[in-house]
Amino acid sequence: MILTVHVARQLWIQLRLLGLLVLPAIAAVVAVIVDGQFGAEAGRLALAVGFAAAAVLSAALVGTGFSEEIGSGAAAWLVVRAVPRTALIRAWLALPALAVLVAFVLAGILAGLALPPPLEGAPGPVAMAVTVLAAAAPALPLSAAALAIAVDASSRVTLVTVVAGAAILAPPFVLLGETAVHPASGYWLVAGMVPADRPITVGLQAIGLCLTLAALAWAGAALRFRRRDL
Amino acid sequence: MPTSTPDALWSSPAAGRLRPVAVEVNDLARQVGNRPILDGIELAVPVGARVLLAGVDPEAPSLLLRIMAGLARADRGTVTLAGLQRETAVPEGWARRIGFVGSDPGIPRWMTAAESLDLAASLAGIDGAERQREIEEFLQAFRLGAIRDRPLQHSGRIILERTALAAALLPDPEVLLLDEPLRAHAPSDRLRLLRIPGERRTVLIASRYPAQQGGVVDQVVLIRDGRVALHAPIGELDAQRLPISLRGLTALADLIP
Numbered sequence: 001m002i003l004t005v006h007v008a009r010q011l012w013i014q015l016r017l018l019g020l021l022v023l024p025a026i027a028a029v030v031a032v033i034v035d036g037q038f039g040a041e042a043g044r045l046a047l048a049v050g051f052a053a054a055a056v057l058s059a060a061l062v063g064t065g066f067s068e069e070i071g072s073g074a075a076a077w078l079v080v081r082a083v084p085r086t087a088l089i090r091a092w093l094a095l096p097a098l099a100v101l102v103a104f105v106l107a108g109i110l111a112g113l114a115l116p117p118p119l120e121g122a123p124g125p126v127a128m129a130v131t132v133l134a135a136a137a138p139a140l141p142l143s144a145a146a147l148a149i150a151v152d153a154s155s156r157v158t159l160v161t162v163v164a165g166a167a168i169l170a171p172p173f174v175l176l177g178e179t180a181v182h183p184a185s186g187y188w189l190v191a192g193m194v195p196a197d198r199p200i201t202v203g204l205q206a207i208g209l210c211l212t213l214a215a216l217a218w219a220g221a222a223l224r225f226r227r228r229d230l
Numbered sequence: 231m232p233t234s235t236p237d238a239l240w241s242s243p244a245a246g247r248l249r250p251v252a253v254e255v256n257d258l259a260r261q262v263g264n265r266p267i268l269d270g271i272e273l274a275v276p277v278g279a280r281v282l283l284a285g286v287d288p289e290a291p292s293l294l295l296r297i298m299a300g301l302a303r304a305d306r307g308t309v310t311l312a313g314l315q316r317e318t319a320v321p322e323g324w325a326r327r328i329g330f331v332g333s334d335p336g337i338p339r340w341m342t343a344a345e346s347l348d349l350a351a352s353l354a355g356i357d358g359a360e361r362q363r364e365i366e367e368f369l370q371a372f373r374l375g376a377i378r379d380r381p382l383q384h385s386g387r388i389i390l391e392r393t394a395l396a397a398a399l400l401p402d403p404e405v406l407l408l409d410e411p412l413r414a415h416a417p418s419d420r421l422r423l424l425r426i427p428g429e430r431r432t433v434l435i436a437s438r439y440p441a442q443q444g445g446v447v448d449q450v451v452l453i454r455d456g457r458v459a460l461h462a463p464i465g466e467l468d469a470q471r472l473p474i475s476l477r478g479l480t481a482l483a484d485l486i487p
Contacts, residue, residue, distance in 0.1 A: 002349070002352050002353060006349065009340075010338065010340070013340040014340075072336070072338070072339070073332065073334045073335070073336030073337075074336060074337070074338040076301050076332065076334075076336050077335075077336035077337055077338070077394075078353075079300060079301060080299045080300060080301060080328075080329075080330040080332075081325040081350060081353040081354065082300075082316075082319070082321035082322070082323075082324040082325040082328075082353065083321070083353065084321065227303060229296070229301065229302040229303065230296075230301040230302070
């Protein structure tokens with residue numbers, strides 16, 4: 001609990017928590033503006049792209065924050081007081097993940113109220129919830145990967161690596177599109193490109209994939225952090 | 231404040247005769263790149279000793295202390311501090327009995343002096359009224375009272391170093407590890423602050439400038455070729471008319487078989 005409060009304060013004071021909470025809302029507002037200018041289809045596409053960008057930037061915020069924690073000696077200050085390294089890096093994933101989840105849910109509600117539903121009809125509340133969670137889920141493995149990078153890299157290198165890595169990963173997912181379920185399938189759900197009878201199945205599978213990848217990436221980050229000299 | 235070792239044990243004649251060991255290092259080794267910085271360190275420091283760690287390789291003493299504190303890993307060997315091993319110790323027990331201050335104070339700069347002491351006390355399991363009393367006492371003792379609620383990022387390095395030392399001493403640790411501490415302080419202030427109170431407290435100071443620790447330590451350790459080449463009372467230097475310097479320590483190590 002002490003550690004959670006400490007990380008929360010650290011994120012808040014560095015304005016990172018604000019960034020995590022606001023990014024999806026910005027994506028939703030942009031989508032509403034695009035919808036007004038270019039129509040509903042463009043609006044939903046903008047929302048999907050905005051949510052994807054928000055997930056990448058959220059991961060970058062987490063990674064750079066952790067890198068600064070290590071670089072400033074603050075992580076060492078905690079570790080000499082017997083704070084387990086695993087607990088520290090877990091707090092750096094769990095707390096931002098909670099903030100991202102809250103932010104995506106709020107932004108999803110905003111977008112759901114403002115954007116017209118797809119032509120096939122309005123999705124039910126369960127489908128909408130799964131869609132929003134599937135859109136938020138990629139932030140988890142991305143954040144865990146960002147933590148793994150941040151263990152040994154400066155905040156600037158972490159930022160560049162996370163953004164460049166996401167840019168490299170994006171085209172294969174775009175090519176896959178809705179033809180197969182993958183960790184970024186949530187964005188196709190947001191864009192209304194998945195057949196109306198499948199959103200819950202596709203969304204749940206995408207969430208499962210993201211959670212699995214996040215667990216693997218976090219384990220790698222924790223292992224690297226345990227071996228790192230502080 | 232309750233300590234981890236009962237007073238009755240310490241006041242017994244047996245404790246005085248046995249000279250219990252506070253710091254025990256066995257076969258500790260660490261290679262950095264291809265360089266074996268530590269290569270089979272064996273060290274036993276009795277309770278209450280004030281020890282200067284110097285090294286022909288200036289990285290060696292600092293690395294040794296950081297391995298002891300759990301900040302760096304060892305390739306092999308064991309470290310026991312106040313009867314505890316880091317891997318198996320209860321976190322609060324370790325935080326209460328072992329203190330460390332690095333050359334970089336490391337305290338999150340957005341915290342105030344009072345908050346950092348509060349966090350250090352919390353992590354050591356000190357709660358309630360006792361915590362508040364200790365924090366106030368240490369703020370005053372380290373002359374941090376006037377800036378207690380100001381974020382440390384608005385203070386200079388001297389304040390950061392004093393706060394770091396206060397935070398390390400607040401849980402009343404049995405073993406205190408100081409890695410090039412208080413570098414921003416004037417020599418007189420440095421010496422005053424490094425005269426750490428507590429007869430039962432064992433203090434290890436790693437320093438690249440042994441002469442600056444004169445009057446603070448009662449034992450010297452020299453690490454050469456990754457091993458302990460010398461562990462002697464500081465009086466030996468006087469007896470051999472050698473200065474407290476790396477050269478003096480090296481000469482003494484060559485004299486003592």
